[in-house]
Amino acid sequence: MKKLILAFLAVLFAMLVLVLWFGNVKPPAADALLASPHATQLHGGDALLPLPPVPALPEEKVALGKRLFFDQRLSHDNSLACAGCHDLARGGSDRLPAAIGIAGARGSVNTPTVFNAALNFVQFWDGRASTLEEQAAGPVHNPLEMASSWAEVIPKLKLDSDYRRAFQQLYPEGMSGQSIVDAIATYERTLLTPNSPFDRFLRGEKSALSPRELDGYRHFLEYGCASCHQGVLIGGNMYQRFGVMGDYFRDRPVARLIPADLGRFNVTGREEDRHVFKVPSLRNVAVTAPYFHDGSADTLEKAVVIMGRYQLGRELSEIDVQAIVAFLRTLTGEWEGQRLQ
Template identity: 55%
Template structure:
């Protein structure tokens, strides 16, 4: 009798424990499930070597990287303003204009590849582009290494962090390490994704629903709300039909692969800081965000988006910029 009662008690006690465990498991599962079901994920800072990133910060602002010591990376990627330059096309040494709109360097570390056509696989590889381009820094590695090696500050920094090696490899590594530190974490939208329902208002929630419902998320998705796919510009209609002249850079990814299927394909840009980085598109043809969203509806989704829905989508986009010490402008 006594043993019977004891075993009953034990049984109900263990049932209780199993019950509690199941409940807490179910709770944990439902909150992470909710997050997992979302096509956009919160941004997470990357692990970087802080000292190498600080050296990279110095190099990112170093004008001696250009042929006439006049232009640094920051000249076209103004960090405080969102990491782009706000110009239709960037202007390099001697006022020479390039052909394309400068994308932001914030969160670029998360892109599948660098440049609008993805021709550089890594941040390190990307640096060869601006350093050599005649419309950017028009410089060369031997020249840069000579200039930096003559500077005491760089000598001691490279001595401490790279055993004294001031080379193409170490300069690229330090700059890329700095770029890996440029993740804009803890946006209002990420707070919402992490469970704070009040972090964004009803209009912003409506914009997010439309962004999913219309199919924008099919291309702009993941942590970076873009940056992880190449897609054709003009899926539903010929975007370039109105162009008087189609330039080489308008062929996009085709220039890299030579595959006709890649004609007019571009890396889907991240929309994380899009409200800070007008003008828009690879060639800055579009000045206003409203028009960028309208154009996406027409050419990527084959639909006309109403002005009210455009306003809601933009309200949602304004919740995406996160925080970083170098970024002043936050919505």
């Protein structure tokens, strides 16, 4: 009996040592801020990775897609192009709480940036499109955006001899809804914004982040922001409920719910998907205000406070908020050799 008691006590002691040991181990990401030249590995999640280089795609398709991206004839009244809401001079978005379509029609959600969208695991806030091609077709047919159809768009574009020639050369079927969105998506796959300060840091340039930015990065990791904002996009690779630790929709100034607030529920009809959205990428977040699907946060500071409160269950101090914001500003990349503004 005495031996059994001693053995039992030894097991308890070993368990206590393990609990104390693991309880005092910091998250690997926090300990490895400067350790890896290519990635910061997250505990139990995907690594934070630098953006890949712009892919080498057929130049003719890219050029055709670019022209279509800026062509207002894709809309019913010839007044709105893809670039009207995805303004490349405004971080690839429109910097409005909700998109404005033809004839001043107001959309129901904030416009996500088109920059780096090719790396999202799904498209749209509710994930209803699985590819860039599906996404490109959506606004054309949305009555609150371009309010058109391929039956209306294609005859207009066929009046353009350059378009007819390009589609005949590049696509066996010529001009069609499928070939139009393929060209647009090909162009959008080139809209990557590499070489942010954070990318340079991940590649081993330790001086790319200032002490304050590095402090913000530590907070970002240790508070758990990176549990959802991870991967090459620092987001964009999972769904999450908006309001994990509190009822955001009850507390926001505009309490009335609209269908867009239901998020993924509108796609699946499953109760567990109510208020679930695609986690947005934080790439270029400093130049794509306002924030969230409802555009309710007009500054990055407000967005960080709300995320701390409703996703992490924390009331962040002003010092920590400013440090995290300083880090988030290091995620702004370059387009055509210039840092986004």
